[in-house]
Amino acid sequence: KYADIFVTIFNDKDQQKKALKGLKNATKFIRGELGKDLKLRYVPNIEFMIDEDLEHQYKLLKIITEIDDQQLNLKKDKNNE
Structure with missing residues (x-):
């Protein structure tokens, strides 16, 4: 009910x-x-x-994406040196 x-x-x-x-x-x-x-x-x-679970997953995905972007930028910087 x-x-x-x-x-x-x-x-x-x-x-x-x-x-x-x-x-x-x-x-x-x-x-x-x-x-x-x-x-x-x-x-x-x-x-x-x-539903806070989906919001939590979204925040984690955002953090992972930011880390990936930072690593990509570091690789680009190393290649440009």
């Missing part, structure tokens, strides 16, 4: 909070739409949460 919905919002923390608040404010409407579209005996109570 319960469903946790994890969302990813690629903005700063303030924007994430605003978006999450908007989703939470729209919960009743979203449940109504789910009830219309899905033929379920019960429409679950839904709760929206920030």
Whole structure:
């Protein structure tokens, strides 16, 4: 009877909070739409949460990319000497 919905919002923390608040404010409407579209005996109570795993993966990928760029620049500098 319960469903946790994890969302990813690629903005700063303030924007994430605003978006999450908007989703939470729209919960009743979203449940109504789910009830219309899905033929379920019960429409679950839904709760929206920030999916921090994907955000963490994005940050790690960004760090790895920066390291690769730095190594590439070092190789170019050595070749130019």
